[in-house]
Amino acid sequence: MQTKKQLLSITTNTYYAEKFILSSLVRIRKVAEKIRHEFNIDVEIIVIDDGSKDQTVNILNSEFSKNQDFKLITLTRNFGAINSHRAGISACNGDAVVFLASDMQDPPEIIPTLVREWIDHGHKFIYCPRQTRNDPLISKIFAQAYYFIFRKISQIKDFPQNGFDICLMDRQVVDAFLACKEKNYTPQQLIWWLGFRSLGIPITREKRCEGKSGWTLQKKLTLAIDTIISMSHLPIRFISLFGIFVAFLSIGFGLYILYHALFGSVAVAGWASIMCIISFLLGVMMMMLGIIGEYLRRVLDEVRERPSYVVDNVRLPVETKFVGGIGGC
Template sequence: MKKTISVLIPAYNEQAVLAALFERLDALTASVKGYYFEFLFVNDGSRDETLEIIKRYAKTNRRVSYINLSRNFGKEIAMIAGIDHVQGDALVIIDADLQDPPELIPDMIKLWEQGYDDVYARRKSRDGETWLKKKTSQWYYKLLQSSTTIPIQIDTGDFRLLDRRCIDALKQFRESQRNTKAMFSWIGYKKKEIFYDRDPRIAGETKWNYRKLINLAIDGITSFTTAPLRIASVFGLIVSCLAFCYVLYLVIRPLFGVPTGAGYSSLMAVILFMGGVQMIFLGIIGEYIGRIFNETKQRPLYLIEEYHQAHDKKQ
């Protein structure tokens, strides 16, 4: 019996690239024999013609399923919406902008058939990205790896193939502040990397700016490790010990005839420094408390306006 490969494609304002994406997906199904394919598009509240173009594609291709979310929830939520609905024995997550080549999927399938549960694509090069974006990505992965004991896949995005048991594991993660890249590492299972050169977007504009990337990084750190809280505690203990030693010094030195002196400037410098440190640590604590607050509301992760399932996954 043939196995089914589901290809999950989150899409937000991607009308400019969809025609080229459809062409390469059709070429994929024509070249890979012995498998059924399901193409599951998740329209994440697009404001352009993305949904209408996908609907037209679904009318001509019975392999196509699509989910239209009620609004823009963000890529992380769009991915879990797709993961909740995929039908395949394995799942491939790929962006609609074609920076990740669909032509790599057959190689992923071969490694999956060899027994690997998570075949993730690792970037050898990242064309079309600025030097600053590449360096900040490296720094983020190093920071995340240094703050946890769980191995982190470096230079790796969402482009990967996941076995059904990985899919079922990810469906159990229901937190609203999500970082799926960290979850891929957390679930474990048998992993295998495959290298590729990441292409620039063929059309359209990236949806990621530095503000969104910083938010994603903060979500990854706060949802994956409590190291920032531990660092704050250790730093607070060190500062308290130094302050206590300084107080002893101020008390003892007059006994040896050394005047204390006014010290207004140094006193203000210490007060301002400690005030800044306290505000930073309060902000760290606030990030964790805010996430606790969001999770206790237990709101649904997403709402679906329209769902179309492929008519015949065995086409």
């Protein structure tokens, strides 16, 4: 009886990638061919466009018509890199899945090394922590601050200090990841939280050669807030502890005022100090309401049960089935 070949899925997402998507596909195809030859396994390539408004989709459709050697999934609008990654992973048929960004700052040439560790040593999760980053200075500063704070306050304090993007997941890891239905998260932290045996293979994050990153400051701040709230109890615990502290402080100050008001030994402080205290506490209360509001907004996202993404169109190679569905949780 002939044994069925193992299948590796390589998925990448695109957004305003008209300047480099063809060169990225060339690199991914070369890597896929090397893996087929070296390991005697099948490879499928999945490309997800996350609502690009430039010529990215037209270029991909034209390339698909010429070759038909990859799955092409287009989403109805921009749902964000995290959700487009999930769309790609959901559409994978592979026994293992690799996901990477189409800008190729994380070199796809590392993938055969990941596959070897998966096949030869049975690692279920192989990731590529960044040793160095060839990014602009402001991006480096933000990334270092983000990962430093995350490691200090999150539930997964052993997370790589410079983070990672490209990784290989065994099908068991993929199924566990897809079973997590939360809306506001980052894939890397969620995969790490699952706790599977892992192996790190360090890489250098390459300089972006073409195009402009879609990761604006607003998106980076949103990612940071989502990560902290989803992976740490510290914000809500801070509110509780600070509330207890202020309550005891208020009781002590109230007893002090009552004592001197009854016995008249010292004049009670005037309006200036009282207004300063009231203004300070009102500011703290508004900040706490904002933190609670962030949690409530995420609870609302969960209970509405809207899909994380909606598929507009799917183009498949011949005799290939689509398993992702038209929307995802």
